[in-house]
Amino acid sequence: MWNGLPTWVTFSPILGMLVLLFIPRQRNRWLKWVGMAGTLPPLILAITMFVLFDPQSRGVQFAQHVSWIHIPIPQSPGWKLSYAMGADGLSLPLVLMTTIIAALAAVGSMYIKERVKSYFLLFLLLETAMLGVFLARDLFLFFLFFEVTLVATYFLVGIWGYMERERAANQFLLYNGLGSALMLLAFGGLLLVFGTLNLDQLLVRTSQLFADPEWMQGPLRQVIWGIFLCILIAFGIKLPAFPFHTWMLRVHVEAPPAVVMIHSGVLLKMGAYGLIRFGVDLFPPLVQQMATFLAVLGLVNILYGAALAFVQRDLKRVLAYSSVSHMGIILFGIAALNFSGLQGAVFQAVSHGFISALMFLIIAVLYERTGTTMIDEMSGLAKAMPVLSGVLLAGGLALLGLPGMSGFVSEFLAFLGMFKQYPVIAGIGALGLILAAAYTLRAVMAATFGPFLDRWERLTDTKAVETVPMLVLLGLIIAIGVYPQMLGEPMQTTLQMIVTRIGG
Amino acid sequence: MLMPVTSYLALSAILFCIGLYGVLTKRNAVMVLFSIELMLNAVNVNLVAFSKYGLYANLTGHIFSLFTITVAAAEAAVGIAILIALYRNKATTEADKINSMKG
């Protein structure tokens, strides 16, 4: 009876959209409340799903399959594209994370002042699309949802962003457009080679193909490699992996903070999700050949992001570069190709989602009050806003991977996996962790402590409506840090299956 | 191709090229129209030649050329009509002055 659950989760934000449509556009307060409330149904449903999820089951749960498009081909049964949804251990944590971050980002959206109605409509549309991305079991469907996130984000950045929002939106569009174009190429190739885009069927068929040791000599070799590389680049852009990260910096800086919460918290994780789901899971032998490359790429990401984060003067930019660095850790986890590595990657995805959401929520509050995000200009905030500064410090600690917080668990797992496979690279990568501590503390300390500036005299500290989401996030971060099994258990079986397929 | 037809083909190719050259280089719009007519008539030469000396000679070529003539006339008529309208508005038939749209 729960088979429709993924559909319900995915499309439940539409409920909020429908209500929003009937509210006059001048009623900003109502609109905001309804917008925030609109994120609750998916949250509740996602929690329900999380609770109902059977961690031991090896298959896809809540699976739903409706045949949708049938492309007739002469002299063959034709291609069937289906509406297939379902959750497994990989998507479940991400879905839950998405709904939580979306709910909190909706709260963070209260600073939106103009065109509130359109904002929340797009916001909820984005949430639907994101959930769809994680829950789709058909690649065609996945692609549709993926593209919708693109369009919705484009609007959110382009209309409600800061000064250079249009450039940011355009750059976002072009990079991600390129990524999805390559993805489309890859999916088209998959459809042609395997005759289906259903994920479960694809898994079976790719295994069959790779089980045949002769396949490398076969005519498909080039095509399969092409598909794999397209997928790698497509999700590499989304992640973003060096050198495709510039768009992401711009979006981080120019987008409204609430959107960045979503963007940094969820959208980037679609890259990680895609890499694991379509890269690692579908093409194990190919990933193995590319593992070293991925590891080096991860290393570059970690060090490059960390180094540049160190010299930034804008808090948003610090966080943006730190995201680059943290995504490197995800790459590490993937490149390790063993259980703890993959676990680390997924952990990192979720953990970084929460942490960056927290950090940008703080920035939203900060910017609302101070009108700036430059570290130098914020000096001495702790005195004026003790609570906020405290949360900021806590967030910073989470970011640098303090034990007891989620960041530590994920980094630990990822590096553990990495050390097993590539001890040298992992060793160098560990440098990044030290750098992370340095740049995070430098930025946080400079902003909160330092000499008190007179113009902060009349600043008020956070209100309850701001504090609660922060504390929720912080609580989640600590909860995962203290009790990682909460997250680790559901994904265990799925990851185990992936690792088995890899042959590790 | 059989020998006799070669010379016709050459003739028509030359005519066609002259016409094409005229379209591309002539400044006077009327001359441009004439050049197009020349190209179409080159085709007629071809068709009629093929109709006598082609690999499978038959009358179809003649019939085809009748249609070509008609179409050429209709095209010329429309061309002239447009030119008249243009001339009334702009008082020029210089082809390179017919160029107010750019991009």
Added chain:
Amino acid sequence: MEIGKTIGAVVMLFILLGFVTMAVLFERKVIGWMQSRVGPNRVGPWGILQTVADVLKMLFKEDTVPHKADHTLFKAAPILAFMPAFAVVAVIPFTPSLVFSDIAVGLLYYMAVSSITTIAVMVGGWSSNNKYALLGGMRSAAQMISYEIPLVMSVVGVIMAAGSLNLKEIVAAQADMWFIVPQFLGFLVFLVASVSELNRTPFDLPEAESELVAGYHVEYSGFRFAFFMLAEYVYVFAMSALTTVLFLGGWNPVFGLTFIPPIVWFVIKFVIVVFFLFWLRATFPRVRMDQLMQLGWKVLLPLALLNIFLSALLREVPFIGRFY
């Protein structure tokens, strides 16, 4: 055979020249007679050498070409005017055996070649670089193309009835009944249109002396001028012959008078047509340009189309049908 024909063609050329010489005189005499005056009477007996004298005078005239004219085209125009006028004569069947070029598409050939003269007139008018000449040339071209349409369409009825474009076969088809009777409407249209094609009164606007000095050949003098005139009169010959062939049964005798040779029958009918043309000139005033154009497009062309309709429809009527 070939050589004989070629010699025949040369003879034909001289016959034509003779015809033109006589026709000019004849015209002047006829008009003079109709208008109760004498006409040329000084040179030779009964003025018979008048045209010869005129031609000689032109031969000795100095040849002037305006400085501003386009010299090449200016010189080429008279030749271009005369050449088709003579060339169309080739397809006219005077008798069953006397036809120089018995081609299957004789009528089409006539129509096509004769329209080249229009170009000559335009070239002459334009190359003179003279306002009167240009205007005359343009008018003449406009007139000729306007009347070519009804002219061409008026003979469609004849073609339908004869089932051929060969002029000999057209004549042969008139053994029982001249086409002037069943195709009377076509004949009328053809006659009017042909007069206009010939640029003759009352349709001689291109050379309207009172308006345009002399039309497209203002700047022409001497023999160049003479060739324009020559072309005009050769066309009178050709068109009269064509009228005879198409509508008057060609060499076919009347009342079964077969003992009279075909050539005589042909000449008789031919002369009547020529006379008719001169008669017109003596009688009618010149029409205005706008009247001229309106007549062509609004009267003759619809009539010509109507004639095609009628020819097709009447064929379905019993008894009459066989003539169509």
Added chain:
Amino acid sequence: MEKALAHIDWSAMTPELILVTAAALLIVLELLLPDETSRDWLGWLALLAVVGAGTYVAVHFGAATVDLLQGSYRTDPVAQSFKLVLLGGTALILLLSLSGGNREGIRARGEYYFLLLAAVLGASVMTSSADLVTLFVGLELLSISSYILAGIRKQRTDANEAAWKYVVLGGVSSAFILYGMSFVYGLTGSTNLFVVQQRIVEAYQTGYAPFVLLSLFLMMLGFGFKIAAAPFHMWAPDVYQGSPTSVTAFLAVVSKTAAFALVTRVVLVVYLQLIQLRVWEEIITPLLLVIAGASMIVGNAVALRQTNVKRLMAYSGIAQAGYVLVPLASLGMTLFESTLFYLLAYLLMTVGVFAVIMVVERDAEHGEFSAFAGLYRRSPLVALTMTLLVLSLAGIPVTAGFFGKFYLLINAIATQHFWIAAVMVVTTVVSYFYYFEFIRQMYFRPAPKGNPLAIPIGTAIVIGIGVIGTVGLGLFPNAVLHALGQLKWVEVLSVPQAPPGP
């Protein structure tokens, strides 16, 4: 000739007969009506005829192929399906002109409708022809009517210029096509496509290969003009800009679709047998792919610099022409289906876009991008529909444009022409930039005026059909896919009965 014309089963030609009768009726009525009478009901008459013809085609969709007039006319799947698209497009454009056209400065209303009918008649004949002569006559009927339509606002200089350029380049392209056709005739002694198909291989093998290829190149040159593919696209921007918007829509949709019918049929049927000599593989496919690729690159790249909306649509159309050529070029397994699906999608979205452009252009009294500024504030619904349509043009899900492009792309991948697939996707991404310019204008810019746009009901219906069709086809393409899939496409390539004589 013994098979008397009167004894032919004319019913297969019903759509054309309806159109020709209506056109004749229209022009006679136009003659008889006093000048001051409104011509609108002539437009309704034309619409009725087009809808009638379209209904006939739709009802007989999927019926067996009929050959008429010694094989020069046939109703095979290509004819049926293309005709449906053409007539549908024309109906929408007629509706559009009826509701807003008289405010576009078209004075000659009666002639306008007549010419539209004549043009679609020509297009219809083209799709049904299996003979070079009838193909050519249909093509010219379409082209010549289009020339006049482009310049129908004869009091405006830009319209004159547009028409002039169109007629000159159109004439040149006709000459090229004809020149190519003359060689085809010379080599095979027939103008019937199927006779040609059988004889051309022989000609190719007996030493006339250069002439066979020459005929192909010449015709492709001409077809390139007609479908506005690079590098023969120069006329399109000027013509699109100078024509009334309804005519631009017609050119973009109906003319282009018809031209594709022509290209598909001629290139495929005439040169099909050469596939056994590897000519397709070595020459024809690369040739077509290069044209397609050039169109995509040129169209999308130059479109980036445009500020005039209609010019932009022209370049966009050039790029789209490139996409549509891909299945034909690669001889993909879903050649006809994907081409037609995309053309249908293109029809819906383009007509919708032009309907919006028409409204916006009239309101702002100019056709620059800035006319769209702040449209969302003024008329949110229009802006939203425009967004969907533009997204579809850009090929973003969940629209027909996306699915269509995906469908085309698969052909390229399946035949292993990866580079064209890569060009396709990369240029598509480039196209986002200028398609999103509409969105930037509508949503990100302040509106110069506050009042909502006035949209005539007919235009609203057209926009509605465009949007619903676009999204509907994007979400549920099954019906169309199956309708296309059930047609016996093999019949297009070969005569069902014995081939007629020369």
Added chain:
Amino acid sequence: MGYSANYVMLAVFFLLGLGLPLVAFTAGSLLRPRKPTPAKGISYESGADPVGDSWIQFNVRYYLFALLFVVFDVETIFLYPWATVYHELRSGVGLFTLVEMLVFVLLLLVGLCYAWKKKVLEWK
């Protein structure tokens, strides 16, 4: 007489038509005086000195008639062959030929009426 002989005759006629003027002009140039003065080379303009060039743009109305001419003249290329074989067609195909022909001529007539209505036929 052979097929080509007829066409040779046509060529002979054309050559004669070309030859006569050439001979005549040559003869004339031997006989006539030649005393050019600048005044003789001036274009004639009713005695006044000519003003400017006369190679001006033609009046547009001439083009209009040219246009009409082109259209109607080309129709005749269909009328002539059709008229030639009309009888055979009529007995072979039947009344359809008549109807077809009537339609064709009717269309011509409509075209003419159209031009008439649009005041193209007025000489202004």
